[in-house]
Amino acid sequence: MEALENLINRTSSRFLSEPVPDQNELEKIYQIALRAPDHAGLKPTRFIQISGEGLDRLSSVFEEYAKKNIKDISDEKLEKYKSAPFRAPMIIVLVSQIKEHKSVPEIEQIISTGTSAHGILLALNAMNYSGIWRTGIFAFNQKVAELMGLKENEKIIGYLYVGTPTNSPKELDPVDTADYVTNWA
């Protein structure tokens, strides 16, 4: 796919199935992600790649969190949370490992991880896979992070659901850049 076309036309998909990227493709995807802008080279971004039985493990984490922390949760809601990880054959959890630095605040490190996420979505699109970035109650949640075995300084920024789209790409609305750009010339 032509590079600029890919940048302009990337879309997310919530209908994702096998196949997922193979080892070589994943290596390339992470190389791209880890070229994200990174103030002071702190390398704050980590990924947890989850597939197969790992999805059951993530489902158990979501279940445990919900049972312990959501008072009077309905069976329906609990089932929804338990089944959430199975909406795609692979999930890449976006983690910011926040480092203490005199001039790089936490927000800049989280933004860096966010730009990594965009890199992954763009790479997936270029390879004819797709993904969707999801957050919800299980992101920015230190109790969930703890259940996943993360350290105190590691924050879950979101979950990239990854796979092959089973829907056709959505029609994109034209964008009038003049609505968004102010020009000081």
Ligand SMILES: Cc1cc2nc3c(=O)[nH]c(=O)nc-3n(C[C@H](O)[C@H](O)[C@H](O)COP(=O)(O)O)c2cc1C
């Ligand atoms: C930080 C962040 C969190 C998001 N969380 C969710 C979410 O929890 N659920 C959801 O359906 N979409 C979520 N989205 C939006 C989708 O990832 C996606 O961008 C949106 O559906 C638009 O699709 P597009 O990327 O094809 O334009 C989130 C996006 C961002 C940037």
